[in-house]
Amino acid sequence: MANLDSIFHGLADPTRRAVIARLAAGPAAVSELAAPHDMALPSFLKHLKVLEAGGWIRSDKAGRIRTCRLQPDAARAAEFWLGQQRSHWEARLDRLDTFLAQMTDDGGTDGP
């Protein structure tokens, strides 16, 4: 399992995010993945290596064709971490809401 450093580092580049978005639609050969990107193949392959190190993709070679597949665990780990922070954040806002509502109730002068 890749660590969160390399998982998030995988996402910090537009070429790598485009590769992930393309592979979410299904596996693709390296040549097909590289085609839309205006860069030399070695540079593109470096991005694929970063994605592999981050656990985002896996690749298999059949004959002379290397095919890449998205690995869902990286996305799950990234979403899980973000979801944890959001739940802490939202719990805090809920407590703040409750606190403010209590302040309003306590301070209300228009009650019966």
Place this chain on the structure above:
Amino acid sequence: MANLDSIFHGLADPTRRAVIARLAAGPAAVSELAAPHDMALPSFLKHLKVLEAGGWIRSDKAGRIRTCRLQPDAARAAEFWLGQQRSHWEARLDRLDTFLAQMTDDGGTDGP
């Protein structure tokens, strides 16, 4: 609005993720944020700068105390992007399931 490159770059480091996790529980002074991290203050401040550039935090100075707050938009953008990829990925798996179910139906020999 910070771009996705800098949003995800903000997450690609354990110190920065720890700062985000701490701030999800509420605002904190820079000195309090820095305390658990075994690094020189200038190095820690660089991490805060990366988080500010990624739109993760905002800071305000009152007297000699600089207080940092989490900005929820960065997390929302990150979760939105990941959610989009997941929905594409899941839609593809659903189509694959349907396809496989049809293959099984078509090829079934034990039906009435």
